[in-house]
Amino acid sequence: MESDAHNSSFTWNAIPVLSLEEEMELLEDKLRDGPPLVVFFAATILDKRQTSHLSQILSATKPLPESLRHLKRVRSCFNRLDILLCPAKDHDRVDVVKGDENPELSKQMCRSNGEAVIDSENVAQRADLVQAPSLAEIFKDLADLNGLGDPFLVSVPSKAPKSQKDQQSWARYWPCIYHSKQKNVDTEEHITGGIMSETEKARIGTYMLKAVKAAQRSQVKGCCGAGTVIVDPGNGQVLAVASERTNETGNPLLHACMVAIDLVAKRQGGGAYLGVTGEDIDESDVGGEPLIGMVDQTLSCQTSAESVKPHLTSKKRKSAEESKKTEEKASYLCTGYDVFVTQEPCVMCSMALLHSRVSRVYYGCSRPGGALGTSYRLHCKNDLNHRFVVYRGVMEEECQNC
Amino acid sequence: MVMENIEHVENVTEITEEMKGWIDKAFHKAQNAYDNGEVPVGCLMVYDKQIVGQGRNEVNETKNATRHAEMVAIDQVEEWCQKNGKESSKVFEDTILYVTVEPCIMCAGALRLLNIPLVVYGCKNERFGGCGSVLNIAGDDIPNYGSPFKCLAGYQAENAVEMLKTFYKQENPNAPRSKVRGHESSPCEING
């Protein structure tokens, strides 16, 4: 096994499939090495007892623009309090990093006054600006601004930090508020392309191996199709193992994902493909090696007749807490489930997974016409009612060869 | 007779009286879905001037989110072909789909894979439509993905919209409550 930069024992990497916007942002962030900036007028609060009074007045008269609500109004800097007044150019923001677009301003920005510079970066924390307007110029009709010093220019992050790490390092420009996204725990790692832990890779690999084996079996039957595994990540239970069944059935729509979705429906007491019941589930679990304690063999080996039983029967075996958790999720389609598929799903299958409200899809290799990255990115389309996380490249080589 | 049908499909530019008759029948299926607590979408597949498949939404009763009317009808066509000793791949190539609501992205993908040449539908599917509303799976150039198909839309559109609106005034009893309530756009969530 080759070892990559991170000394991984895996030859593959799970690569997040992002939306076009996220991809562009990531690229920009990488090139920029720091937050995008916007220039504001700020002033030092000379009389600290006026702080809450001043921030009230400013919030009312000069509220921060919607897109800049992540900025804290007041910062504490060397025992001094500074307060944001308003964007330097309300409708024409100046990006100080791209200073050469406005050499005059950037020169002024860099001629920082020693006292306020916190870091050695090229971006000034505070700049004396010859043309800095007076308070009276900024607040034409406000007399009640006693206790504020002269306005100065400051560069502040124009985007909300996406991680705590960003929040900490961006504070040297201006303190920001960071809201962690509660909904998707792995969103941050996903967006920033963070490195997946070895344990997580091992988990993913275990399930993908099952999908690869299913795909190989379908090849034996003369099919060229993919293999799909659906898993409840809450308890690690494999709910469906399916391979493409188009050749043997003569139905060109029986792609592995469609079959797997129906196998899950059957577990929940539903299902539609009468002739395609359970066969794959049985074979794969009987034939395959036991999988490192993650697969509930009893359940996976159910015969098709058993799997039609309401899933509640089997749940009684689990701890009360676990079953409650599972029940909430399992009760509606594939909500919360992980899907492992050897090849990038097509348009039909990708939309079927979306309709089924899966939470994550891991696939091996991309393919022409694929709808989770190649021809479309259905999983992150804003105008669809459900989004899910997608990783590609999982055991890519094995998936390519099966 | 089949040749006639192909020419017919290729040259057709507007909804004919005959087509209107088929759509009206698709609406009966939609009503049937409604009566059974399913999203009111219905469809017919017509080959050689006869109905070879028909369907309505069966998502709730099968607990399978892919059981849209079109998918149900497609399976019936397969059965019909088996019974009548026809090759289904040939039959689909000459079959017209009549459906009350624009097929979703998934169904549009399926229709391409089957090389269905023409789809006649009632109202647009703003949420999931795969024939131009959200994506144009019907017409896009997608490698290795069957053939693009033609669409004729608009007949009985108001009727189709009205049925969906009435349906969504009640809650979908099979969806988790929080999902239905919390979703601002649930009133027009079309599983067509």
Ligand SMILES: [Zn+2]
């Ligand atoms: Zn597919």
Ligand SMILES: [Zn+2]
């Ligand atoms: Zn559909």
